[in-house]
Amino acid sequence: MIYQHLTQKQQVRILPQQIQLLNLFHLNTLELEHRIQQELEENPLLDETPADEPDSKEEAEAVQDFADWEEFGYDDIPDYKTEYANYFSGETIPDKPLAQVNDFRQQLKEQCRLLLMDEKEYTRACYLIDSLSENGMLDQSLSSLAEDMSFKFGSWIESTELERLLAVIQGLDPAGVGARDIRECLLLQLTRKNTNRPDVAAAIRLVQDHFTDLKNRQLDKIMAGIGLEEDELRIVLELIAAMPMQPVASVTEENGNLNYIVPDFIVAVESDVIEVSLARQRSSSLHISNTWMESVKSQCNKEDKATGQYLKSKLQAAEWFISAIQQRESTMLRVMRTIVKWQYEYFKEGDPLLLRPMILKNIAQEVGVDISTVSRITSNKYAATPFGNILLKDLFSEGLANEQGEVVSNRIIQHALEEAIKAEDKKTPFTDHQLAVILAGNGYKIARRTVAKYRELLRIPTAQLRAMWG
Numbered sequence: 001m002i003y004q005h006l007t008q009k010q011q012v013r014i015l016p017q018q019i020q021l022l023n024l025f026h027l028n029t030l031e032l033e034h035r036i037q038q039e040l041e042e043n044p045l046l047d048e049t050p051a052d053e054p055d056s057k058e059e060a061e062a063v064q065d066f067a068d069w070e071e072f073g074y075d076d077i078p079d080y081k082t083e084y085a086n087y088f089s090g091e092t093i094p095d096k097p098l099a100q101v102n103d104f105r106q107q108l109k110e111q112c113r114l115l116l117m118d119e120k121e122y123t124r125a126c127y128l129i130d131s132l133s134e135n136g137m138l139d140q141s142l143s144s145l146a147e148d149m150s151f152k153f154g155s156w157i158e159s160t161e162l163e164r165l166l167a168v169i170q171g172l173d174p175a176g177v178g179a180r181d182i183r184e185c186l187l188l189q190l191t192r193k194n195t196n197r198p199d200v201a202a203a204i205r206l207v208q209d210h211f212t213d214l215k216n217r218q219l220d221k222i223m224a225g226i227g228l229e230e231d232e233l234r235i236v237l238e239l240i241a242a243m244p245m246q247p248v249a250s251v252t253e254e255n256g257n258l259n260y261i262v263p264d265f266i267v268a269v270e271s272d273v274i275e276v277s278l279a280r281q282r283s284s285s286l287h288i289s290n291t292w293m294e295s296v297k298s299q300c301n302k303e304d305k306a307t308g309q310y311l312k313s314k315l316q317a318a319e320w321f322i323s324a325i326q327q328r329e330s331t332m333l334r335v336m337r338t339i340v341k342w343q344y345e346y347f348k349e350g351d352p353l354l355l356r357p358m359i360l361k362n363i364a365q366e367v368g369v370d371i372s373t374v375s376r377i378t379s380n381k382y383a384a385t386p387f388g389n390i391l392l393k394d395l396f397s398e399g400l401a402n403e404q405g406e407v408v409s410n411r412i413i414q415h416a417l418e419e420a421i422k423a424e425d426k427k428t429p430f431t432d433h434q435l436a437v438i439l440a441g442n443g444y445k446i447a448r449r450t451v452a453k454y455r456e457l458l459r460i461p462t463a464q465l466r467a468m469w470g
Contacts, residue, residue: 024328025376026152029264029279032328036282039321045311046318047289104136104174104248105129111172124149124157125165128178135459136177136248137185142166176247182461183211189243202226202236217464245461263384265336267347274347276337279384283326288318331369335377336392338366343395350387355409357399400446413444414454421460429466 027035040046108129112122127149133139146159170178175192179185186207193200206214210222223233268275292311340347342362345354360378364371378392399407420438424430430438432451439446460466 021324021327022373022376023152024324025331025373026379028380028382029262032282033280036286036325043314043318043321045289045292045314046321047287049285049287104177105132108169108172108177112169115168121165123153124162125169127152128162128165128169132178134248135246136174136179137246137459138166138178138180174247176244179247182245182459183207185245185247186240186243188247199232199235199239202228202232203239206236207240215462215465246459261382261389263389264332264381265383267336267340267383267385269348269386272348274340274344276333276340278329278333281329283322283329286322286325288315288322331367331373332377334367335363335369335374336383338363339378339392339395342366346395347385350385352415353412355395355397355411357407357409358396359398360396400444408444410454413439413446414458416442416444417451417454418458418460421455421466427467429463431463 024032024035036048040048109126112125112129117125128138128145131138131140131145142159142162146157146162149162150157166178170176170188172178176185176188179188187204190200190204190207195201195204205226206222210225213221213225219233222228223230226233228236263279266277266279268277293315339358342358343354343356346352346356360371360374364374367374378396381392382389383392394411397409397411400410400413416439417435420430420435432448432455435455436446436448436451439451455462
């Protein structure tokens with residue numbers, strides 16, 4: 001029997017424009033610039049005002065007057081004095097050539113190009129490479145990376161596929177790159193050596209099957225499990241100790257002066273006032289082309305409906321894109337100003353010990369947006385401050401109560417933990433229990449397992465390993 005009935009239900013649907021707007025929130029300055037250039041090439045109705053275009057006719061005439069050929073050609077200044085020196089002030093002219101420094105990520109991408117990869121695999125491999133930390137290790141889980149990549153590329157990506165690509169990256173140079181922990185880093189390096197050597201084979205078995213025993217310094221259990229004598233175990237431990245704990249060495253001080261970070265925000269401090277601005281505001285330079293607007297109006301009155309429909313769709317897309325860029329910039333400024341307000345003392349002094357506990361929910365509630373919006377706006381974004389460029393994600397941390405009852409950031413406790421380990425005797429380092437006692441003496445009463453958790457986050461080995469490597 002055929003019948004009709006009415007039902008009423010609520011559904012949450014995300015429009016395609018909202019998804020694209022969230023994608024724009026996730027982009028940093030360089031990625032946004034590439035996205036805008038792509039939109040300018042695809043949409044003829046979208047136009048851009050050059051940054052150096054004169055604002056008035058008088059300025060344009062002044063520029064033309066200055067560029068007069070006779071004045072330019074016969075200025076009595078030798079060319080060799082203007083071709084190079086004018087790029088620098090007299091006080092900052094370099095006295096030695098700048099060496100070209102290749103980032104290890106770029107080297108990995110060049111190695112991937114030599115492999116038999118299609119364009120889709122290469123793009124995803126590059127995303128994985130860019131997700132590596134400065135020491136060449138992968139801190140983020142593959143499941144979370146798969147979610148981020150699925151959102152970015154607009155198609156679902158399984159973590160198993162990333163596992164396969166990560167195995168390819170781990171086969172590149174330097175040895176150990178792409179490792180997710182110290183154990184995997186050591187294994188990747190050992191498997192590159194001659195595995196027929198007895199010491200290498202024993203080291204692989206030790207790291208693979210008895211790494212926990214090694215951290216706990218249970219040497220008798222290791223010797224019984226692998227079948228080694230004390231002298232043989234010493235040779236194996238010396239082999240492991242000679243290998244780096246991180247695949248990529250830290251940037252040297254000389255090369256550290258080269259700044260490759262393009263900030264997204266600029267934070268200026270003047271007395272007690274902190275000003276926040278975007279490093280580059282793009283919405284003001286984007287507009288609808290007047291020439292093409294006339295074409296839209298004329299085509300709408302003609303019989304060529306296909307052309308008119310095409311131009312109308314491009315006009316709507318251009319208007320939406322400009323509006324989305326404006327919404328992105330206004331939301332970014334609101335979020336960043338709220339972060340500065342929350343961390344006022346830190347931005348004023350630049351001391352990490354002044355960081356307050358702050359989570360995404362705090363900023364989202366104060367700004368009036370969703371937590372995911374704050375997460376995308378602060379993801380992979382940097383702010384230029386008087387004390388250097390800072391990663392916005394580093395400002396977020398949970399809090400713990402000290403002896404006075406004040407809630408302090410766990411970053412402060414981690415910093416105190418690092419300082420305590422730096423001051424220890426390298427031959428007899430502090431255990432996690434001793435570190436907990438030291439932190440309690442400084443006013444941070446935390447459990448031993450919390451000390452172990454923070455130590456692992458800071459990639460600091462156990463006391464046994466520190467004594468062995470010390």
